[in-house]
Amino acid sequence: MTPENQDWDPFQQKIATLLARVAGARDRAAFLQLYQLTAPRLNALVTRILRDERLAEDVLQEVYLNIWNRSQSYSSTRAKPMTWMIAIARNRAIDRLRLNRTTAPFLTPIEDIDVADHGLLPLDAMLEHEKGQALRSCIEALEERQRGMIMAAFYEGFTYDDLAKRRGVPLSTMKSWIRRGLAKLRQCLDQRQ
Amino acid sequence: MTADQKPFGSEEQSILAAELALGLHGREAYEAARRDDPELRLAVEAWEDDLVGLANDLPPRPPDPRLWDALRAQIEPRPSLPRRxxxxxxxxxxxxxxxxxxxxxxxxxxxxxxxxxxxxxxxxxxxxxxxxxxxxxxxxxxxxxxxxxxxxxxxxxxxxxxxxxxxxxxxxxxxxxxxxxxxxxxxxxxxxxxxxxxxxxxxxxxxxxxxxxxxxxxxxxxxxxxxxxxxxxxxxxxxxxxxxxx
CATH class of the missing domain: 2.60.40 (Immunoglobulin-like)
Structure with missing residues (x-):
């Protein structure tokens, strides 16, 4: 345990310990435990992004192989282990989504994307972490358009170019909308921390 | 401002980091920032940590049990090539x-x-x-x-x-x-x-x-x-x- 992660909650500390065992001794039992503790969360995210259970299973398999192979590169002093694993899962799922988009039209009109369209539980019913609650509150406080674009980027993997084309607005306009939203989000999060 | 232009103020850097964490500039810009700019990398990781609640918001979804079987088979030494x-x-x-x-x-x-x-x-x-x-x-x-x-x-x-x-x-x-x-x-x-x-x-x-x-x-x-x-x-x-x- 390093000084940097002593403030982490027990779950993050457990994940960090298991990752260290996987990285150091190539401990398959630790990897199974890591998988059991984290796969439902990563699967939820990957399935949400891809909206296709079988595709999500393929990607999830790649994600865990990636974690097995790259566990030695994880530095517990830099990022929380779940943040690191979620970034791997999200990036991999979005890569797959973008691959499909190179040859297929976008499936979901941007106008249809909003908080309510993401299968999220109501604000007061789900969040267990104070930080998560702050994030949800701050996102809920954004203008609907800014919130929709930020959510579309997170869950759908849309870039600025994608979003501008889908909304039929100049790229500079899209950047301006989102940047104002991100600035408000940062300000709100800072006030709550 | 584009992803390859370094911002001057900390607020601008924070916004750029958020954009990169969300993937708004695309994957290459994200990887380049993480690889080439240690300060920006830390800022991106801080945003990823802030945004992780969006992933945790989703109801947990246990994967098909066969997925672990397939995964285990790929990390264990195997007796022969056809087995793979x-x-x-x-x-x-x-x-x-x-x-x-x-x-x-x-x-x-x-x-x-x-x-x-x-x-x-x-x-x-x-x-x-x-x-x-x-x-x-x-x-x-x-x-x-x-x-x-x-x-x-x-x-x-x-x-x-x-x-x-x-x-x-x-x-x-x-x-x-x-x-x-x-x-x-x-x-x-x-x-x-x-x-x-x-x-x-x-x-x-x-x-x-x-x-x-x-x-x-x-x-x-x-x-x-x-x-x-x-x-x-x-x-x-x-x-x-x-x-x-x-």
Whole structure:
């Protein structure tokens, strides 16, 4: 345990310990435990992004192989282990989504994307972490358009170019909308921390 | 401001970091920032930590138990090469779809026997052993249903064999076109039309061979004709699979 992660909650500390065992001794039992503790969360995210259970299973398999192979590169002093694993899962799922988009039209009109369209539980019913609650509150406080674009980027993997084309607005306009939203989000999060 | 321009103030850097964490500038900009700018990397990771609540918001969803079986098979030492193929989750689905076991045997067995270069014409064939680069296989699966095609690539001969995995011809009109996607995320490279029934043998030229590695993707699209489509006119994806070491 390093000084940097002593403030982490027990779950993050457990994940960090298991990752260290996987990285150091190539401990398959630790990897199974890591998988059991984290796969439902990563699967939820990957399935949400891809909206296709079988595709999500393929990607999830790649994600865990990636974690097995790259566990030695994880530095517990830099990022929380779940943040690191979620970034791997999200990036991999979005890569797959973008691959499909190179040859297929976008499936979901941007106008249809909003908080309510993401299968999220109501604000007061789900969040267990104070930080998560702050994030949800701050996102809920954004203008609907800014919130929709930020959510579309997170869950759908849309870039600025994608979003501008889908909304039929100049790229500079899209950047301006989102940047104002991100600035408000940062300000709100800072006030709550 | 673009992703490759360093912002002057901390607020601007924070916004850029948020954009990168969300992927608004694309994956290359994200990777470049993480690789080349330690300060920006920390800011991106801080945003990723802030945004992780969006992932944690989703109700947990336990994956199919077979996924761990497939995963475990890939991280444990295996007794023999063929075992790897049969541990593949995608291939188990392919068999579950039926009608392709015979295709697989037909496809693989003849490819393991070939004359040794320079041997006498009447010399018995020898088993070709992959000395440096093992054969690669990919099952090409649609979003729903069983596999459409099975692909086998021999790096020694740079020959890609794609065989239909469907017992009956697919309904509908059009041409099935094959694409190779380097690392499964790069720009698709056109490999030409496929025979919808039977076997298609594709010679991979030396320039493309470097992309034919484990992890690269094969994608089948439905096109109206035999001519290569323009980038913006590519048809729908019918099936996708990744090359895996056999």
């Amino acid at each position: 193929l049969f541990d593949s989750l995608a291939l188990w689905r392919l068999f579950a779809g039926g009608a392709v076991a015979a295709c697989l045997a037909l496809l693989l067995l003849p490819r393991t026997v070939a004359p040794v270069p320079g041997a006498r014409p009447d010399a018995p064939p020898s088993i070709v052993q992959a000395t440096s680069a093992p054969p690669l296989v990919a099952s090409l699966l649609p979003r729903e249903g069983s596999a459409l095609y099975l692909g086998v690539y021999n790096p020694q001969t740079r020959q890609l064999v794609v065989v239909s995995a469907q017992a009956e011809p697919l309904p509908g009109s059009g041409t099935h076109r094959l694409w190779m996607v380097p690392d499964d995320v790069g720009e698709p490279v056109d490999l030409g039309p496929l025979r919808i029934a039977g076997e298609t043998i594709i010679a991979i030229d030396a320039a493309l061979a470097s992309g034919m590695t484990a992890g690269s993707g094969l994608v089948v699209t439905l096109e109206p004709g035999d001519t290569p489509p323009a980038r913006e006119e590519r048809g729908d994806v019918l099936a996708h699979g990744k090359l895996r070491v056999f």
